[in-house]
Amino acid sequence: MQPTPPPPAPVLLATRSLQMVYGTGPTATHALAGVDLSIAPAESVAIMGPSGSGKTTLLHCLAGIVRPTSGSVLWREQDIASLKDTQRTALRRSDFGFVFQSGQLLPELPAVENAALPLMLGGMPRAQAVATAAVRLGELGLAGMEDRRPGELSGGQAQRVAIARALVGSPGVIFADEPTGALDQTTGAEVMAVLTQAAARSGAALVVVTHDPTVARWCSRTVAMRDGLVSGEFYAPAGHQPPAPATQQATAPSAPQAPAPQQAPAPQQPGGQAR
Numbered sequence: 001m002q003p004t005p006p007p008p009a010p011v012l013l014a015t016r017s018l019q020m021v022y023g024t025g026p027t028a029t030h031a032l033a034g035v036d037l038s039i040a041p042a043e044s045v046a047i048m049g050p051s052g053s054g055k056t057t058l059l060h061c062l063a064g065i066v067r068p069t070s071g072s073v074l075w076r077e078q079d080i081a082s083l084k085d086t087q088r089t090a091l092r093r094s095d096f097g098f099v100f101q102s103g104q105l106l107p108e109l110p111a112v113e114n115a116a117l118p119l120m121l122g123g124m125p126r127a128q129a130v131a132t133a134a135v136r137l138g139e140l141g142l143a144g145m146e147d148r149r150p151g152e153l154s155g156g157q158a159q160r161v162a163i164a165r166a167l168v169g170s171p172g173v174i175f176a177d178e179p180t181g182a183l184d185q186t187t188g189a190e191v192m193a194v195l196t197q198a199a200a201r202s203g204a205a206l207v208v209v210t211h212d213p214t215v216a217r218w219c220s221r222t223v224a225m226r227d228g229l230v231s232g233e234f235y236a237p238a239g240h241q242p243p244a245p246a247t248q249q250a251t252a253p254s255a256p257q258a259p260a261p262q263q264a265p266a267p268q269q270p271g272g273q274a275r
């Protein structure tokens, strides 16, 4: 008797035959050459690859920041590549969160207002938005720092504010482009601990573009890119737990105690479960 195949994993976000060409004629750059990718709800996916392989272009297409040349981007089965710019902007505000490398906070606003911005832009009254953002900051270990301006925060604290801002509207997915790129290794590990735990707690999927294999190890899957195509996928073993943060203070106070570290497969090395 044949065993019953497992049910297909649910899909939150997907690309189908995704192509992105910058420019025309002989100078055209084929940044994405036909990418098929499916991301499940609450999954964490790292996108790695050499410089110029198309990682950021893929992230921008997934997030509806740019419109692909051809192919589709399916968000909850809706093709967002065919939406008008105003519709994609509204979708980004309501359903997506973003964390970038650095410099993303408004320097004149206190931390809590930076974190509250997506809610205020969505029409929530200021007092309610600020109160909601303050709760998020507290969850991420920033209680007492609500009134500090970005210039009064460390790089790691500023990234926590950015993570709070990304999560404040309870998005279905968070996109992070080199979120630790401006940080040292220890602070970067702390930020990845906070980011992955906070995304998991809120049930959001996470898509991280990174050059750094130690960042990718925080994710349950690594997608390798080369020349605008997916060249391999590596899954962390079942029960994968990310590496323990460098210090216990690295985790948000409300986060569960990190279990003993269990090594995820190094991306792009034999031993990972390529599919």
Ligand SMILES: Nc1ncnc2c1ncn2[C@@H]1O[C@H](COP(=O)(O)OP(=O)(O)OP(=O)(O)O)[C@@H](O)[C@H]1O
Pocket (backbone or CB within 6 Å): 022, 023, 029, 030, 031, 049, 050, 051, 052, 053, 054, 055, 056, 057, 058
């Ligand atoms: N706006 C643009 N106009 C023209 N070409 C672009 C544009 N953005 C990206 N490209 C080109 O598309 C290709 C893929 O770029 P992309 O930034 O997606 O790669 P990447 O893997 O993220 O690179 P990196 O790791 O260096 O950030 C590169 O050849 C790049 O030069």
